[in-house]
Amino acid sequence: MNSDREIILEAKNLRKEFGGLVAVEDVSVQIQARTLHSIIGPNGAGKTTLFNLLSGVLKPTRGFVYFKGQDITHLPPHRIAHLGIGRSFQITNIFPNLTVLENIRLASQALGGDNFRLLKASSDFQKYVDKALQVIEWVGLKGREADLARNLAHGEKRKLELGIMLAADPQVLLLDEPTAGMSSEQVPALLEIIHSIMNLGDKTIILVEHRMDMVMSISDRITVMHLGGLLAEGTPQEIASNQTVQTAYLGDLYGDLTESMEGKNG
Amino acid sequence: MAELQTQNVKKQKPGLFKQNQLAIIVLVLLILFPFIMSLITGQPANEGKPKFWEGQFINFFIMAVYAMSYDLLMGYTGILSFGHAAFFGAGAYTMALWLTHFAPLISSQYKITLPGGMDITTTLLFIVALLLVLIVSILMGLFFSGASVRVKGVYFAMITLAIGEAFHILSKATDFVKWTGADEGLHGVPVPLWINPTQHRLRFYFMALFFMVVMYLFLKRVTESPTGRVFVAIRENENRVRMIGFNPATYRSLAFVTSAIAAGLSGAMFSLWNMSATPSMTSAVTTINALIMTILGGVGTLIGPILGAGLMQIFSQFFYQWFGARWPLVFGLIFIALVVFLPYGIVGTYRLRKQGMKAGWTRFTKQFSAKK
Numbered sequence: 001m002n003s004d005r006e007i008i009l010e011a012k013n014l015r016k017e018f019g020g021l022v023a024v025e026d027v028s029v030q031i032q033a034r035t036l037h038s039i040i041g042p043n044g045a046g047k048t049t050l051f052n053l054l055s056g057v058l059k060p061t062r063g064f065v066y067f068k069g070q071d072i073t074h075l076p077p078h079r080i081a082h083l084g085i086g087r088s089f090q091i092t093n094i095f096p097n098l099t100v101l102e103n104i105r106l107a108s109q110a111l112g113g114d115n116f117r118l119l120k121a122s123s124d125f126q127k128y129v130d131k132a133l134q135v136i137e138w139v140g141l142k143g144r145e146a147d148l149a150r151n152l153a154h155g156e157k158r159k160l161e162l163g164i165m166l167a168a169d170p171q172v173l174l175l176d177e178p179t180a181g182m183s184s185e186q187v188p189a190l191l192e193i194i195h196s197i198m199n200l201g202d203k204t205i206i207l208v209e210h211r212m213d214m215v216m217s218i219s220d221r222i223t224v225m226h227l228g229g230l231l232a233e234g235t236p237q238e239i240a241s242n243q244t245v246q247t248a249y250l251g252d253l254y255g256d257l258t259e260s261m262e263g264k265n266g
Numbered sequence: 267m268a269e270l271q272t273q274n275v276k277k278q279k280p281g282l283f284k285q286n287q288l289a290i291i292v293l294v295l296l297i298l299f300p301f302i303m304s305l306i307t308g309q310p311a312n313e314g315k316p317k318f319w320e321g322q323f324i325n326f327f328i329m330a331v332y333a334m335s336y337d338l339l340m341g342y343t344g345i346l347s348f349g350h351a352a353f354f355g356a357g358a359y360t361m362a363l364w365l366t367h368f369a370p371l372i373s374s375q376y377k378i379t380l381p382g383g384m385d386i387t388t389t390l391l392f393i394v395a396l397l398l399v400l401i402v403s404i405l406m407g408l409f410f411s412g413a414s415v416r417v418k419g420v421y422f423a424m425i426t427l428a429i430g431e432a433f434h435i436l437s438k439a440t441d442f443v444k445w446t447g448a449d450e451g452l453h454g455v456p457v458p459l460w461i462n463p464t465q466h467r468l469r470f471y472f473m474a475l476f477f478m479v480v481m482y483l484f485l486k487r488v489t490e491s492p493t494g495r496v497f498v499a500i501r502e503n504e505n506r507v508r509m510i511g512f513n514p515a516t517y518r519s520l521a522f523v524t525s526a527i528a529a530g531l532s533g534a535m536f537s538l539w540n541m542s543a544t545p546s547m548t549s550a551v552t553t554i555n556a557l558i559m560t561i562l563g564g565v566g567t568l569i570g571p572i573l574g575a576g577l578m579q580i581f582s583q584f585f586y587q588w589f590g591a592r593w594p595l596v597f598g599l600i601f602i603a604l605v606v607f608l609p610y611g612i613v614g615t616y617r618l619r620k621q622g623m624k625a626g627w628t629r630f631t632k633q634f635s636a637k638k
Contacts, residue, residue, distance in 0.1 A: 078509075
């Protein structure tokens, strides 16, 4: 029980200003290890900015980020990646003119320590290829290894995006809207990948997502952001029944959500 | 998965000869070229017409290495640099300065002989010269990459243009006229006798050919290494490279240093070949030549720049004969046409076509087998 309470990632009083605009205001979140923690909120609530602060893409105006108790606030993104924090992007962020295999192989090579073997052929390092092939199968891109990433369909690109992150075998995975732009039929396959990640037992996922049904069903905890600040935090059930959240975010559209969640969990 | 792995293994081991058939045939032809010329013209391989054509090829070999070094930056790593002549010129001037001023001084005071009595002073000093070129090139590479830490893209290109011009101005500065000969440059560089390009043209020909082949293999190895793959990834998407745990600045520096070494060595070879180092070697025109050769042949391929250098050599030779000093004008028109009709260069366009054909065949055969 004690290990369940282990805090793996923590944001403390984070604040980010872009000129006069305050994108994230005094946000403190604690992410427990081996849980799926979702961050929701309407567009412009500061979710992606928070992600950028956690993964080192942006530096906060104030506040700190701790990973396993270590202050990582001012580490550059590539150092943070080395610590075991992976990140996928809302807007697909891949290597368009490289093959699917090479996209993922690069990511698995990144943390392997053979990056400066200038005079050895990369094909000599079979372990990275093996790892990449394994990940390709995992995310369901088998058979497309040799295709250029830019020739993939949108849903496949989203899977590749996930694969690039998974290849580095991170402990904490920051997923920024993995289903962005996907049709409803494509979502179950992605959900399955997320489930399989959690089933590994040692991964922590932080998820930003707009599909409320998905968030409600897979999250252990949910943090709600609104206008750059924190609005609420709790279990899916608590969030669904939270009156402030409902008025600020869920609105009438999800008015019957409380009932369905209660029915499911009660 | 197992199937794909065996495919991978198979792809790598179809025999050295079969895999590089064309390259090996071309190489053999290049090795035989002086003797074939000698047979055709009836003149000795070291004189007359064969000597002239060997000279053309020597120039081409050296420029090919220079073009490849540029492509490593532009084609593979996606760095647009307009200061490449500084690398070339640094190599040329290091070699020329050393051979003109320092080497004679040292060899007049010290003699190093082998136990058999053979004098190897000049040879050793020549090796020192090559090492110096290497060191200067590495420093130049680091210097240029240092400028790329904060500035990107076109802005970086502008900065490299400025740095390149600074070196050009330095190379013709009258303050150092005693050393560099300023505008005139250094002429009549005392090249070691055994590789003197006028007396031992055939030997120099093979040396230059060897130089090109070794540098090609070296650069090919680098581009196919784990590090080289990161270069390409930086070209494709630098932000993602950073997010998966590579520090782009480190790899950019490495690309710069590797490129500077190749360019510097080609510059040193060029100064040996011409027995001179002149400010024109550090000028923007020399940079633009690298750009033109690379684009002509195909960006992001190593064979492309070699072809581009060959074409450039042919163009400059014949066009000068046909059109006189106005030949760049005609060449410019041809260059425009080539860029319009072969936007990926000769090798790049060829590869795309081949790929398209291959994909077409796969589609075709797939349909065939599906019907069945």
